[in-house]
Amino acid sequence: MRVLRRASGGGRTRSRRPVRISGAGPFLLGCLPVLAAVLALLLSACGGDGTRPRRTPPEPTTRPAPHTAPEPRVVPRSAWLDDFTRHAQPPPRYDDKVVAVFVHHTDTPNGYDCADTPRIVRDLYSGQTGGRQWDDLGYNFLVDRCGTVYEGRAGGVDRPVTGAHTQGFNHRTTGIAAIGTFTAGAEVPRAMTDAIAALAAWKLGLADVDPRGVARLVSSNDLSLYPAGHEAVLPALAGHQDGYATTCPGAALMARLPAVREAAAGLQGRRGPTGPAPSTGTPQPARRVLRTPAPTVSDIEADRRWGT
Structure with missing residues (x-):
């Protein structure tokens, strides 16, 4: 440029x-x-x-909080199992989680004193491990008429222990037995159903399962309502008769399960629609789609051995 x-001089520009x-x-x-x-x-x-410049960190992504419920007080095995009754047994078996609860009744007298519950549970243990030759008490939990919850099968109340309560559907489930007989016309104590709801809410909440929903379970035994290896869609909080040909837990207790589901969902903090219709106890057709891992040969053999 x-x-x-x-x-600077002469006024001329040059x-x-x-x-x-x-x-x-x-x-x-x-x-x-x-x-x-x-x-x-x-x-x-x-x-x-x-x-x-410093970058402003992005807002953290918030995930929905899991629907959990408080752990209810559970009376340990040591309160009812004495050294005279106890026997050697194999180590507990475990699943990955609990996605369904089966409710039972023990088919024993109803007019007991709740102070006598430890003896009743001990007698149930003796009957199942003696006459039936099972490895342990089949139920994971037992609830008496006063609403007290007892630890049943060994392995840890907060762990997914494989029970022996619903033939074909002991994997990924928990069995809760109501102590008594609750056939049609029987009175079902409110304290008992409240305790069942609290226990189911806690156990299902560990896997964030809605007690009003359904669970897809693979049968491990041909003696269930579904052939071994087939999938069943069952209530997440079911009666024994939903998976096995039985009248257990009795018509009176079965009729209370819809209310128990709602109470359990409320304890988990769930609101809104009530979800699927309550179970009627009528079995559904077997399905061939396996959405959970099929039981292994060792699982099926163990189920046969221990009557589960």
Whole structure:
């Protein structure tokens, strides 16, 4: 680019040799204000000291909280199993989680004193491990008429212990036995059903299962209502008769299960629609789609051995 300078004397202007600015293009000088503005914007974006600005961390993604319920008080095995009755047994078996609960009744007299419950549970243990030659008490939990919950099968109340309560559907389930006989016309104590609801809400809540929903379970035994290896869609809080040909847990207790489901869902903090219709005890056709792992040969053999 050429720059003309004015002569200092004589009032005349004369041309001199142009002055060159090294590296300057034809638009450099005219664009200096624009470049300065761009530079100012860059410095502002980076911070006054030229450092890179700190990025605001993104808002954390919030996931829906799992629907859990408090763990109810459970009377341990040591309260009812004495050294005289106890016998050696194999280690407990476990599943990955509990996705369904089966409710039973023990088919024993109803007019007992709740202080006598430990003896009743001990007698049930003796009958199942003696006459039936099972490895342990089949039920995972037992509930008396006063609403007291007892630990049944060994292995840990907070763990998914494989029970021996519903032939073909002991895997990924928990068995809760109501102590008594609850056929049609029998009185079902409110304290008992409240305790069953609290226990089911807690156990199902560990896997965030809605007690009003359904569970897909694979049968492990041909003696159930579904052939071994077939999938059944059952209530997440079911009666024994939903999976096996029996009248257990009795018509009176079966009729209370819809209310128990609702109470359990409420204890988990669930609101809104009540979900699927309550179980009627009528078996559904067997399905061939396996949505949970099929039982292994060792599982089926163990089920045959222990009557589960």
